[in-house]
Amino acid sequence: MAQLHCARGVSARLHLVYLEVAAEIGSVARQLVDDAATRAGRAGASYTELGEAAGGLSRQAARKRWPEAVGTHWVLYTITGKQQPRSRATTLYRSEAKAIELGRTAVDEGALADDGAIAAVVVNSGREVVWACRFNESIWGPEEVELPESLRSVPVPEAPEHTDWQWRWEQFVASRP
Numbered sequence: 001m002a003q004l005h006c007a008r009g010v011s012a013r014l015h016l017v018y019l020e021v022a023a024e025i026g027s028v029a030r031q032l033v034d035d036a037a038t039r040a041g042r043a044g045a046s047y048t049e050l051g052e053a054a055g056g057l058s059r060q061a062a063r064k065r066w067p068e069a070v071g072t073h074w075v076l077y078t079i080t081g082k083q084q085p086r087s088r089a090t091t092l093y094r095s096e097a098k099a100i101e102l103g104r105t106a107v108d109e110g111a112l113a114d115d116g117a118i119a120a121v122v123v124n125s126g127r128e129v130v131w132a133c134r135f136n137e138s139i140w141g142p143e144e145v146e147l148p149e150s151l152r153s154v155p156v157p158e159a160p161e162h163t164d165w166q167w168r169w170e171q172f173v174a175s176r177p
Contacts, residue, residue: 034066041069068092068125074099077154077166078106079119079173096122100131107135107142119173121147127154134173148172 037050047070051057057065076090076099093099103120110118119134120142129152136143151169155161 037062037066038069041066046070073125074130075123076103076106077121077123077169078103078110079170080110096124096130103131104133104142107133110135119169121154121169123154127156128152129154 033054037054040050040053041047045053046059047062047066048059050066050069051059051062054062054065063070073092073094074096075092078088078090080088090102093102099122103122107118107120120132121129122131124130129147131144132147133142133144135141147169151165151172155165
């Protein structure tokens with residue numbers, strides 16, 4: 001009986017290892033699918049085409065699964081807090097001009113509040129900064145700024161590098177006279 005119990009234990013452990021490997025492969029495969037869909041969408045594929053390529057998903061299901069894959073959009077990031085700057089992201093915009101206008105307004109009005117916006121950047125769907133500004137106390141208003149090369153490309157929010165980018169951006173804004 002002990003040999004049967006031992007054989008069952010070895011068999012179970014072996015199958016559990018297979019399960020762990022299969023789960024890891026599934027996770028990697030899902031990430032590859034998500035990356036491929038995002039790249040295809042940014043290259044011009046429609047949600048209908050993404051759904052078909054992903055095994056027959058509907059257009060609506062593809063849009064829900066990869067909301068940022070298709071079309072051009074801009075993300076407005078702001079830094080708030082005059083005493084202890086911290087960054088936060090706001091909503092996606094379908095218009096670059098609207099994102100810039102709202103960023104400039106947030107920084108302009110941020111001067112009136114202790115926890116208001118002190119800087120903003122607009123990032124396109126390619127994750128490149130297209131506009132940046134900060135509050136300049138000498139002119140008492142928003143001032144467009146040129147970001148260093150290391151801050152012009154923004155990692156996706158889910159990536160660990162995104163937190164590093166936010167910290168470096170906060171340091172850049174805080175170090176400006």
